[in-house]
Amino acid sequence: MTKALSRRAFLARSSLIGCSVAASPLLTPMSFAAAPWDTRLVVIILRGAMDGLDVVRPYGAPEYAELRGALGGEAPDLDGFFALHPALNRLMPLWAKGQLGFVHAVSTPYRDKRSHFDGQDLLEAGTDALNGSRDGWLNRMLGEVGGIESRTAFAIGHGEMKVLNGPAPVADWSPDANLVLSPQALRLAQMVMQDDPAFHAALNEALMLSDMDEQPGPLSVTVDEDEPMAPPPTPPSKAHLKVAEFTADQLRGDTRIASFSINGWDTHNNQSRAIQPALGRLADTILALQAGVGEAVWQKTAVVAMTEFGRTAQLNGTGGTDHGTGGAMIMAGGAIRGGRVYGDWPGLGEASLFERRDLMPTQDVRAPAAWILRGMAGLDQATLERVVFPGLQMGGDPGLLL
Amino acid sequence: MGFSAQLAEMRFGYGMSPVVAPPASPEAMLTALAAPDEMATRFPIDSFGQFSAWVVETRKLRKAFQKTKDQEKREAYRAARRAQNEVGMEWAMRAMLRCTHTQCGFRERLVAFWADHFTAKGKIGLLRTATAPYIEDAIRPNVTATFGDMLSAVVTHPLMLHFLDQNRSTGPNSKAVKRNDRLDGLNENLAREVMELHTLGVGGPYSQDDVRQLAELFTGLTFGFDGGFQFRRGFAEPGAEQIMGKSYGGDPARLGPVLEALHDLAVHPVTARHIASKLAVHFVSDTPDESLVAHVTERYVASGGDLMAVYGALLEHPAAWDTPRANVKPPVDFIASGWRALAVDPDHVAQLRRRDMRRTLVNPLRDMGQPWQDPNGPDGWPEQDEAWITPQGVAMRLRWAVSAPQVLCPDLPEPMGFVASTLGDFADEHVQFAARAAESQSDAIGMVLAAPAFQRR
Known part of the structure; x- marks a missing residue:
């Protein structure tokens, strides 16, 4: 589990901070060791199986219209064969600048069983098969790079990011854990914890990570029939923006790797409506990252969004799509060579489909991820194929990075 | 120092209560544990059998709506799913109430400890609330039994068979695979975790070959929602299996040798040490006193994994009471x-x-x-x-x-x-x-x- 080990690294440092922080954590200048490299990588796990055929639409394939029926909205054209889902229209300026790209017809080595649970486990483990190992590929990558400090890598938001699990230190935080107690309660909480170094250090770290500019007032419950608990400081609909903004803040500092999830892709019914909220969150997130890190850092940033598997080529009886195989990977950022759809397109004819139902995966999704790691962190191909993604054959360099 | 009633409630229970008196002695803790399980009666949770009946019903509803696309049938199916989510929440509340009102906090802690040791959960939507019934059936009644009894109950429980993919594991030379080559074949998941997590522990005296042999012995363990656990001979790999130097089973395949192998694993001295150490870590300290672990291990071996005897050893050792309170409540x-x-x-x-x-x-x-x-x-x-x-x-x-x-x-x-x-x-x-x-x-x-x-x- 990431937390166990990341905490240990954190505690080692917090013992150095000691009591001065206790007096006024907000005023104590913190300095962190310089990060070992300068590029920024954001890995977004799209949980629930994003429908790659709807997001990056192969409208040039003769079978597409028949498989998918009438699709609403004006889908902006990408390259004369693929078009982008209209809900991502706001990202077209990035595409035009070469800062948005896709790899199509990719999947993990997971086949046939189509369980979210196992599919995500395999995606995050980065292995050929689920073999009981509990660490994730981003953590193994950190272990290879070395020189990792407590905030070099950050798992953000709710829910475990297994992709960062493992022995290398990883920080984690969810922006809606912001401490919003009254000043008096905070002082008392510091006092009751002051003789317990571990609790005290964690509380002070939480205070530092909390967004103190935003003070929605004390958490203590007001007597309101409808709201027995104080509402969370951020409405759930905006939680993803908080995650993106927090991520951007960290990336402007010492953090080089960040990972979080965007959920809501399991579109079994009424696809055209069901996929919109998740795509909206994805577009918001990418734009908030871009705005949040600033132009200079954005130029060094690669955002990679991956999902556990794709969905069926054909719409089902309720206008949705069921669990499939091949899907798409999304890339954004100034560090990537975007403006194109990468991948080896298999076609949508029935005979070309995997088991005559899913987009045929023509490439292991770990390969583009590995090429990006190679470019960003300078790992050699042998390490990537043996340690980070054991069993992977990366193939030729697709040139995903500038 | 030695026994303290307040520490007994904190370390071996769910803390002090303003209305329930703490136990008077380690013996009183064991007596309460041996007495009838009042909380299970007062705050009931479904058995897996009752839960399975709901699954069967709900699958029928789903089928009905998928066939006809009828809106009313769809609503009936959805209502069943919603009702189950509410039941799941209700069970969580009852689990909290058991901890709140019990006179035997140690039992509730032990149920949680063993439920974690034998972690299982549903991997598909309909089984998402199945963990509580699994614990109610396989764990709770066995916390005062032998470790071998609990192990057998767990390994033959539908939820564990589902969670670790045993129900789809088939012997490579089984009749079922010969008839249908689309079957998955051997799945080692449960066999590996039984050795690595449940009994001997990682680093225990077993090899990859032992895992594979145990997986072959396990073929045939499966279940159905209408009948519960089943041993399907057609799935079983023919022939005997050699596990850690001992031969189990043969033709025709039977459940008996599986239980025999589980029993042998349960009473193995390395398992004794693994379990004793986990108990000491969980209840006393992340770095428990070696004499405590040795004492509990010894009693485990001597009693053949009789859990009441094992708990007795844990509670009577001075380190159970003299170790500073460092463990953090999850x-x-x-x-x-x-x-x-x-x-x-x-x-x-x-x-x-x-x-x-x-x-x-x-x-x-x-x-x-x-x-x-x-x-x-x-x-x-x-x-x-x-x-x-x-x-x-x-x-x-x-x-x-x-x-x-x-x-x-x-x-x-x-x-x-x-x-x-x-x-x-x-x-x-x-x-x-x-x-x-x-x-x-x-x-x-x-x-x-x-x-x-x-x-x-």
Whole structure:
């Protein structure tokens, strides 16, 4: 589990901070060791199986219209064969600048069983098969790079990011854990914890990570029939923006790797409506990252969004799509060579489909991820194929990075 | 030092209660454990058999709507799913109430300990609420049995067979595979975890070949929702298996040799040591006194894994009482012991709205890092204290401490009395001061629950 080990690294440092922080954590200048490299990588796990055929639409394939029926909205054209889902229209300026790209017809080595649970486990483990190992590929990558400090890598938001699990230190935080107690309660909480170094250090770290500019007032419950608990400081609909903004803040500092999830892709019914909220969150997130890190850092940033598997080529009886195989990977950022759809397109004819139902995966999704790691962190191909993604054959360099 | 009633409640139960008297001695703790399980009767949870009947019913509803696309049938199916989600929440509340009102907190802690040791959960939608019935059937009645009995109950339980893919494992030379080559073939998942997690432990005296042989012996263990556990001979790999130097089974394949192998694993001295060590870590310290582990191991071996004898050894050893309170309560135990400290009233809980339960139980557990009955993998929740003392975890605990109690207990207790009834002799001057100096009663209660004296045991 990431937390166990990341905490240990954190505690080692917090013992150095000691009591001065206790007096006024907000005023104590913190300095962190310089990060070992300068590029920024954001890995977004799209949980629930994003429908790659709807997001990056192969409208040039003769079978597409028949498989998918009438699709609403004006889908902006990408390259004369693929078009982008209209809900991502706001990202077209990035595409035009070469800062948005896709790899199509990719999947993990997971086949046939189509369980979210196992599919995500395999995606995050980065292995050929689920073999009981509990660490994730981003953590193994950190272990290879070395020189990792407590905030070099950050798992953000709710829910475990297994992709960062493992022995290398990883920080984690969810922006809606912001401490919003009254000043008096905070002082008392510091006092009751002051003789317990571990609790005290964690509380002070939480205070530092909390967004103190935003003070929605004390958490203590007001007597309101409808709201027995104080509402969370951020409405759930905006939680993803908080995650993106927090991520951007960290990336402007010492953090080089960040990972979080965007959920809501399991579109079994009424696809055209069901996929919109998740795509909206994805577009918001990418734009908030871009705005949040600033132009200079954005130029060094690669955002990679991956999902556990794709969905069926054909719409089902309720206008949705069921669990499939091949899907798409999304890339954004100034560090990537975007403006194109990468991948080896298999076609949508029935005979070309995997088991005559899913987009045929023509490439292991770990390969583009590995090429990006190679470019960003300078790992050699042998390490990537043996340690980070054991069993992977990366193939030729697709040139995903500038 | 030696036995202390207050420490007994904290270390081996869900903390002190203002209304339930603590146990008088280690012997009294064991007597209570051997007595009938009152909490299971007072706050019932479905058996897996009852749960399976719901699954069968709901699958029928789903089929009906998928066939006809009829809106009414779809609504009937959805209603069944919704009702089950509510039942799942109700079971979580009852689990909290058991911890709150029991006279034998040790039983509830042991149920949680073994449920974690034998982690299983549903991997598909319909089975998402199946963990509580699994615990009710396979774990709870066996916490006072032998380890071998519990192991057999777990390994033949439908939820474990589902969770670790045993139900689809087929012998490469089985009749079923010969007839249908689309079957998956051998799956080693359960066999590996039985050796690595459940019995011998990682680093135990077994090889990859032993795992494979055990997996072959396990072929045939499967289940159906209408009949429960089944041994399907057609799935079984023909011939005998050699596991750690001993031969099991032969033709025709039977369940008996599987249980025999489980029994042998259960009484193996390396298993004894693994279990003794886990108990000591869980209840006493992340780095337990070696003499404690040795003492419990010895009793385990001597008794053939008789769990009552094993607990007796744990409770009678001085280290059980003299070790400083360093273990951090995981989030579920933190919240459950908060309920107990507040003596949360079952009648009040019964009229809470579902949203209240989400805000005071389901969401906080997720935010503290321990979503209800949903651990990441078969290795369960971490024992190391550092896993829980994270900035986010501590922030969320503090937040829960100042905001949830008044939802659970509208008539909050007087703070100084609450310090005494909750922390007893372990209240330090900072907590006393904070409980007096807080601006509101809810903050005062919150400071007591946020104090390390409450969070450690």
